[in-house]
Amino acid sequence: MNKDKIIKDYKTKIRELIKNNKYYYEDNKPRIDDQEYDKLKNKILLLEKEYPFLRDSNSPSLKVGHKPSKNFKKVTHKVPMLSLGNAFSENDLNNFEKKILNYINDFKFEDIEYSAEPKIDGISASLIYKDGIFIKGLSRGDGKEGEDITENLKTIRDIPQKISYKNFPSEIDIRGEVFIKNSDFVTLNDRFANPRNAASGSLRQKDPKKTEKIPLKFIAYTYGFENGMNFKKQSEFLEHLSLWGFKTNPLNKVLKGIKSLMKNYTEIEKKRSEIDFDIDGIVYKVNDFKLQNRLGYVANAPRWAIAHKFSANKGVSKILDIDIQIGRTGALTPVAKIKPINIGGVLVSNASLHNEDEIDRKDIRINDYVVVERAGDVIPHIVSVEINKRSNDTKKFLFPTLCPSCGSKTIKEYNNITKKKDAVRRCSSEGFECEKVAIEKIKHFVSKEAFNIDGFGKKIVEKFWDLKLVRYPQDIFKLDYSKIEKLDGWGDLSVNNLKYSIDQKKKISLDRFIYALGIRHIGIETAKLISRHVKTSKNFLNLQNDSTLTEIENIDGIGETQIQSIKKFFSLKINRLILKELDQVLQIESLKKITNDGLLKGKTFMFTGKLLNISRSEAKNLIEKNSGSLVSNVSKRLDFLIIGEKPTKRKVESAKELKIKIITQSEWMKMLNLTS
Numbered sequence: 001m002n003k004d005k006i007i008k009d010y011k012t013k014i015r016e017l018i019k020n021n022k023y024y025y026e027d028n029k030p031r032i033d034d035q036e037y038d039k040l041k042n043k044i045l046l047l048e049k050e051y052p053f054l055r056d057s058n059s060p061s062l063k064v065g066h067k068p069s070k071n072f073k074k075v076t077h078k079v080p081m082l083s084l085g086n087a088f089s090e091n092d093l094n095n096f097e098k099k100i101l102n103y104i105n106d107f108k109f110e111d112i113e114y115s116a117e118p119k120i121d122g123i124s125a126s127l128i129y130k131d132g133i134f135i136k137g138l139s140r141g142d143g144k145e146g147e148d149i150t151e152n153l154k155t156i157r158d159i160p161q162k163i164s165y166k167n168f169p170s171e172i173d174i175r176g177e178v179f180i181k182n183s184d185f186v187t188l189n190d191r192f193a194n195p196r197n198a199a200s201g202s203l204r205q206k207d208p209k210k211t212e213k214i215p216l217k218f219i220a221y222t223y224g225f226e227n228g229m230n231f232k233k234q235s236e237f238l239e240h241l242s243l244w245g246f247k248t249n250p251l252n253k254v255l256k257g258i259k260s261l262m263k264n265y266t267e268i269e270k271k272r273s274e275i276d277f278d279i280d281g282i283v284y285k286v287n288d289f290k291l292q293n294r295l296g297y298v299a300n301a302p303r304w305a306i307a308h309k310f311s312a313n314k315g316v317s318k319i320l321d322i323d324i325q326i327g328r329t330g331a332l333t334p335v336a337k338i339k340p341i342n343i344g345g346v347l348v349s350n351a352s353l354h355n356e357d358e359i360d361r362k363d364i365r366i367n368d369y370v371v372v373e374r375a376g377d378v379i380p381h382i383v384s385v386e387i388n389k390r391s392n393d394t395k396k397f398l399f400p401t402l403c404p405s406c407g408s409k410t411i412k413e414y415n416n417i418t419k420k421k422d423a424v425r426r427c428s429s430e431g432f433e434c435e436k437v438a439i440e441k442i443k444h445f446v447s448k449e450a451f452n453i454d455g456f457g458k459k460i461v462e463k464f465w466d467l468k469l470v471r472y473p474q475d476i477f478k479l480d481y482s483k484i485e486k487l488d489g490w491g492d493l494s495v496n497n498l499k500y501s502i503d504q505k506k507k508i509s510l511d512r513f514i515y516a517l518g519i520r521h522i523g524i525e526t527a528k529l530i531s532r533h534v535k536t537s538k539n540f541l542n543l544q545n546d547s548t549l550t551e552i553e554n555i556d557g558i559g560e561t562q563i564q565s566i567k568k569f570f571s572l573k574i575n576r577l578i579l580k581e582l583d584q585v586l587q588i589e590s591l592k593k594i595t596n597d598g599l600l601k602g603k604t605f606m607f608t609g610k611l612l613n614i615s616r617s618e619a620k621n622l623i624e625k626n627s628g629s630l631v632s633n634v635s636k637r638l639d640f641l642i643i644g645e646k647p648t649k650r651k652v653e654s655a656k657e658l659k660i661k662i663i664t665q666s667e668w669m670k671m672l673n674l675t676s
Contacts, residue, residue, distance in 0.1 A: 006051055013044050014056045038086055072147035079224035081124060081140045082300050084283060084307040093258045096306045103303060104294055113287040115234040116264055117221055118251045119307055121278040121342060122179030123199045125153060126224060130171050132163045152203050155212035160245040168244055173224030178203060181276045182340050184215040194347040195278055220246040233287045254287055269310050273317035278342040281309040314373050316386060317341040319366055322397045324404050328440035329520045330427035332410060334359060336382055343374045352381045356399040357423045365394040403427040405436035432574050439465050441518045445473045449524050449617055450516030451508060454501040474581040476502060507587045510537055521565040529555055537588035541579055544570035599672055600628030604637055608651045609644030611665055626672060642668045
């Protein structure tokens with residue numbers, strides 16, 4: 001890589017960091033999880049280490065946090081509020097300690113004592129006291145300047161307004177973390193993504209009376225400037241914080257040796273689910289203040305402290321209950337309701353258990369402690385049970401033999417290919433007779449790949465179902481808008497927008513129409529194969545006749561499983577009635593003939609990440625119209641992987657390994673002579 005490319009790559013990462021700092025610190029709406037953010041910072045720091053000519057004022061080596069909000073007065077910190085270096089392994093801790101010993105060569109490993117303090121995932125705050133009176137409170141801001149949020153901080157009961165102890169310094173800047181307990185967050189989770197965002201958003205309220213309504217807590221852990229303090233150790237300072245009336249972390253410990261730090265780290269990581277506030281690691285500080293002073297600082301971090309981060313994609317939590325969710329094909333999916341846990345910056349309260357066999361194989365029980373994993377865009381799932389934590393109150397989960405929604409028998413179908421019963425248990429009722437199945441079918445009908453009706457999402461489907469406005473897909477095109485107008489949150493404009501969106505979708509291509517019906521085993525690609533063969537909606541409706549149905553049995557790509565699903569679909573009277581009524585209100589267009597000599601002829605594509613100004617469906621359609629084809633997996637068959645915002649890392653890494661060309665949305669659109 002030449003110098004220009006190195007600088008370009010570095011500047012791109014800096015811009016990405018600035019953008020994510022704004023999302024995190026100012027907007028309280030992070031777009032990437034903590035692990036991704038830490039990786040981005042580390043990449044920048046590694047580049048600077050490898051290429052000393054790289055320099056930027058926004059580098060994490062020079063800057064902390066984000067510039068203060070314009071909503072509050074800016075105040076300069078007398079002592080900067082610095083960030084900490086990160087450790088992710090035992091090897092990182094060994095290197096941290098070696099650097100200390102190299103810097104001060106008259107110490108030995110066994111001489112260093114650490115204050116190990118679990119790191120609360122909240123908002124840093126600085127409390128300035130003069131003659132025992134709390135006079136000013138600041139946010140971290142960019143580390144040099146903070147926001148004056150005094151009045152909001154005064155609403156927090158954990159913060160003493162007046163301290164009368166004789167040994168309390170005449171002037172001191174007490175620092176700590178503002179946070180919200182997980183148990184309190186339950187009442188706020190419809191407004192904020194996680195407890196940290198809730199704490200940040202609450203502290204930035206212009207009206208302190210609104211802040212007062214939020215159950216904010218404060219834990220103290222250090223100081224900035226001081227006048228009149230005479231302690232020798234961090235642990236001694238923490239003890240006095242408690243005496244002075246501040247809350248401190250009950251899990252703080254004094255330890256020696258990296259092995260002891262690792263043992264404590266493992267024990268606390270396993271306890272995370274039992275703690276009523278989010279912690280994302282443990283901070284280790286050299287306990288001796290004199291040694292801290294000797295070590296001093298490097299750039300924007302102290303040499304004498306480091307943050308040992310927990311795994312960002314795993315955590316241990318307790319199963320409170322197991323619920324059954326029912327999908328549009330009648331599949332019964334067990335979902336564990338777990339004690340909420342912060343994994344990678346997201347508060348997780350549900351985890352997939354996949355199916356009945358999975359529960360039996362892993363011996364998962366209610367009240368068990370389990371390892372929960374959340375990786376990228378994958379739904380959180382349970383990896384294993386912490387058997388050593390199993391108590392006498394655990395209960396085996398009995399999978400329902402009757403559908404929880406409609407009471408029909410639940411069955412495991414026999415698979416002729418595997419010669420075994422399916423792992424998935426299903427409701428035996430045929431679709432719309434089961435309420436939960438019917439709701440999921442309607443959600444599928446309006447989904448992006450199907451009718452893609454703007455403003456008609458999953459929550460609207462559920463609300464309209466509860467109000468008995470929809471029971472079948474055709475009801476969407478016969479809505480009583482005068483009733484909707486009277487509902488809370490609806491007015492003339494929103495009702496007219498909904499009506500317009502629905503009217504626009506009365507014209508639909510045959511392949512999307514077939515897919516929207518939600519016939520089991522008929523995905524979007526199979527729907528296209530069928531539509532190309534039958535050509536018109538009239539011919540598709542005639543598939544209810546056995547003689548017509550046999551004509552599609554020889555289509556390449558359609559097997560016995562799909563044929564049987566189509567037969568079963570048309571055999572039901574309710575489905576035939578739905579088709580008849582939809583045919584009367586819709587204009588179903590035949591699939592347009594695809595050119596064989598388009599710009600993308602012979603090339604295969606795959607998308608990952610969010611596309612800008614174009615839906616995934618429209619993008620796929622553009623590829624097919626231009627003679628290209630789509631694949632669903634990264635393999636040697638793939639020519640181009642198109643990446644949008646927040647691409648799936650696993651797909652990108654697999655593409656790199658197979659030396660598949662990775663292109664941006666903009667580059668792909670240039671291939672089509674378009675601009676994004």
